[in-house]
Amino acid sequence: TQLLEQSPQFLSIQEGENLTVYCNSSSVFSSLQWYRQEPGEGPVLLVTVVTGGEVKKLKRLTFQFGDARKDSSLHITAAQPGDTGLYLCAGAFNGRGATNKLIFGTGTLLAVQP
């Protein structure tokens, strides 16, 4: 079974605080992606990390791919109310033929209070 576990499931913080969301699996992925989803809409791709150990920064968001390409983390610095949403990690398997698939983590619901 291919599973992606995210933690924490829920997070309620005050504006200006920092937070980290974790995404773990026993499977090796060709890439790890992070999406944010708002109510009633589809997920929107934030970042794709491909190389083990890779770190990408997107303004106040920092994404890291584990060395073994099995896990990832998302760190938000000085969270703002606009960061509120459901954060989903997704692991991609080799993009050839029947193994081409993206599986999603269990999700982290973030609420940033003003």
Next chain:
Amino acid sequence: KAGVTQTPRYLIKTRGQQVTLSCSPISGHRSVSWYQQTPGQGLQFLFEYFSETQRNKGNFPGRFSGRQFSNSRSEMNVSTLELGDSALYLCASSWGQATYGYTFGSGTRLTVV
């Protein structure tokens, strides 16, 4: 450029009926994947189509089926609807490889009563 378009946005059906949902991918994208999203199970993979062929399938019963047309537009069908089929159905398009990420539509909210 136009995004992924899903129609309809909302649908209410009765148990036992069937339903067809439509997805138009981003122009040039040849892969369309379908997902079911529920509060309890999260995003579950249904199937993926590439160049009119089903390339991958998730663990859903045969009541769930799909197809892809030569213009890459895709439809999914659910027959003999059950209450548990109530969910947000999401379509995602890409050039062909999951590795580089997907663009999702806004989804179709299906309610079975």
